[in-house]
C-alpha cells in the first residue's frame with residue numbers, strides 16, 4: 001500500500017474513532033412565538049413523526065431546557081442554585097450528554113437506546129427522548145430535585161409549543177436502573193423523567 005493511501009486510511013479511521021461528540025450550532029436566543037401564544041398551545045402529545053430534528057433545533061431546545069442564559073446561570077431555576085441536573089439526548093444515532101458550557105453533545109452510547117427510555121410505543125420511533133438525571137449528593141432531597149426537574153420539562157414544553165413540535169414528559173414505565181446503566185450514568189445520579197420530542201404526526 002502506498003504511503004499516501006495508508007495515511008488517508010489512518011485519517012479516516014481516526015476520524016471515525018473521534019467522530020463522537022457533536023458540536024452544536026449556537027442556540028438562537030430570539031424569535032419564537034410570544035409567551036402567551038406558546039402557553040395557549042402547550043400540551044402533551046403521544047403521536048410523533050419519525051423525522052429527525054436538525055442540530056439547530058436540538059441546540060435551541062437544549063438551551064431552552066438547560067442552557068446558560070447569563071454568567072454561570074441557567075434558563076431554569078434550581079433550589080439553592082445547585083444545578084444538580086444532567087440532560088441526556090437519546091436519538092437514533094446514539095445517546096449524548098448535553099454539555100451546556102461547550103454547547104456540545106457528548107456521546108455516551110453509540111447504540112439506539114430510544115426503546116429503553118420508556119414503555120410507550122412512540123418512544124422507539126420519535127426522534128428524541130430527553131432523560132433528566134440528577135446528582136443525589138448535590139441534592140439529597142428527592143422532592144426538591146423533582147421540583148427542579150419540572151422547570152426543565154416545562155421549558156421543553158414551552159419551546160415545543162413555540163416551534164410547533166410535539167412533546168410529552170414521562171414519569172411512568174421507565175426501567176430506571178437499566179436506562180442508567182445503558183447511558184453510563186455516574187454513581188450517585190438518579191433518573192427522574194424522560195421527555196419525548198418530535199414533529200407532530202400528520
Ligand SMILES: Cc1cc2nc3c(=O)[nH]c(=O)nc-3n(C[C@H](O)[C@H](O)[C@H](O)COP(=O)(O)O)c2cc1C
Nearest residue numbers: 042043044045046118120168169170171172173193
Ligand atoms: C410528572 C408527570 C409525569 C407524567 N408521566 C406521563 C407518562 O408516563 N406518560 C404519558 O403519556 N404522559 C405523562 N405525563 C403527561 C400527563 O399525562 C399530561 O400532562 C396530562 O394528561 C395533562 O395533559 P396536557 O399536558 O396535554 O395538558 C406526565 C406528566 C407529568 C407532569
